Amino acid sequence: MSTDKIIPAEIVREFTAPRQLVFDAWTQVKHLNNWMFPMPGCQCEFVSANIVDGGSSLHKVTMPNGHEMWLYTKYEEVVSPEKLVFLQYFSNENGDIVPMPHIPNWPRDMLATLLFEELSDDKTKLTFLWEPRNPTPEELNAFEATRSEHGNGWGAGMEQLHIYLESLAG
Amino acid sequence: MSRLKTTHDVFSAIGEPRRRVLIEQLVLKEMTVNELVDIVQWPQPTVSKHLSVLKKVNLVSERKEGRFRYYRIEPKELRPIQEWIHQFEKYWGSTMDQLDNYLNQIQMKGVDSEH
Numbered sequence: 001m002s003t004d005k006i007i008p009a010e011i012v013r014e015f016t017a018p019r020q021l022v023f024d025a026w027t028q029v030k031h032l033n034n035w036m037f038p039m040p041g042c043q044c045e046f047v048s049a050n051i052v053d054g055g056s057s058l059h060k061v062t063m064p065n066g067h068e069m070w071l072y073t074k075y076e077e078v079v080s081p082e083k084l085v086f087l088q089y090f091s092n093e094n095g096d097i098v099p100m101p102h103i104p105n106w107p108r109d110m111l112a113t114l115l116f117e118e119l120s121d122d123k124t125k126l127t128f129l130w131e132p133r134n135p136t137p138e139e140l141n142a143f144e145a146t147r148s149e150h151g152n153g154w155g156a157g158m159e160q161l162h163i164y165l166e167s168l169a170g
Numbered sequence: 171m172s173r174l175k176t177t178h179d180v181f182s183a184i185g186e187p188r189r190r191v192l193i194e195q196l197v198l199k200e201m202t203v204n205e206l207v208d209i210v211q212w213p214q215p216t217v218s219k220h221l222s223v224l225k226k227v228n229l230v231s232e233r234k235e236g237r238f239r240y241y242r243i244e245p246k247e248l249r250p251i252q253e254w255i256h257q258f259e260k261y262w263g264s265t266m267d268q269l270d271n272y273l274n275q276i277q278m279k280g281v282d283s284e285h
Contacts, residue, residue: 011263011266015269016273016277017274017277021273022269025269025273031272034272035265035271035272036265036269037265037268038261038264038265038268039264039268040268040271105182126266128266138182141182141185142185144185144187145182145184
């Protein structure tokens with residue numbers, strides 16, 4: 001690897017809502033249970049939540065097909081309404097961390113940094129940074145290999161690959 | 171552990187940016203080493219070295235035709251990788267779609283969430 005510096009993966013989104021509300025949606029269980037899942041038709045249940053600096057939470061996402069996924073989150077910084085930093089892990093129902101099943105060298109500690117920016121009274125910009133913390137070289141490789149067009153990731157050819165693989169599916 | 175080892179090797183193999191460039195080229199068509207060298211403009215031993223790593227983890231296969239060796243990608247080995255490539259964007263991107271819907275919903279209902 002030519003570089004030691006980790007460039008985080010990044011998602012930037014704008015929400016039509018006040019900054020405080022967007023922040024609360026990430027830090028209050030009454031909100032979290034309603035949206036913290038990757039597709040419609042899932043259910044989310046926080047069984048424990050102490051969302052403060054140094055706190056943690058455990059929640060279960062039930063997929064539409066009934067598959068259950070447990071996620072354990074350690075919160076490092078909870079700065080209302082501007083910043084949230086956490087480490088999130090796959091876990092079991094006791095909150096014991098389990099390794100990613102598909103990629104043995106997936107970084108154990110994935111750090112999420114969320115920055116909430118007020119654009120206007122009812123517009124909020126959210127920047128979501130995702131990066132391995134203190135990865136081993138193998139973990140860093142796995143992280144770099146799975147990222148898309150950014151940084152050291154795949155070039156434009158990835159789009160070709162995608163089209164190609166889609167064509168094989170049919 | 172041998173099954174895990176294979177997966178691990180595949181991800182290590184594509185952790186090297188130059189090997190990703192070769193894969194991207196081979197996705198377009200089957201090629202010889204020399205054809206790849208013409209495109210990427212690296213020394214031939216470099217191309218050969220990286221190809222051999224990709225071959226070792228079965229991402230690329232080799233076919234002899236006359237005095238040429240043609241290299242092609244093995245799509246079934248690449249598919250799981252492709253699924254993981256957009257993992258972060260997919261998972262958190264879709265999760266934020268849910269957040270977007272939820273925020274629109276509760277604001278329409280006028281739920282008081284200020285503190």
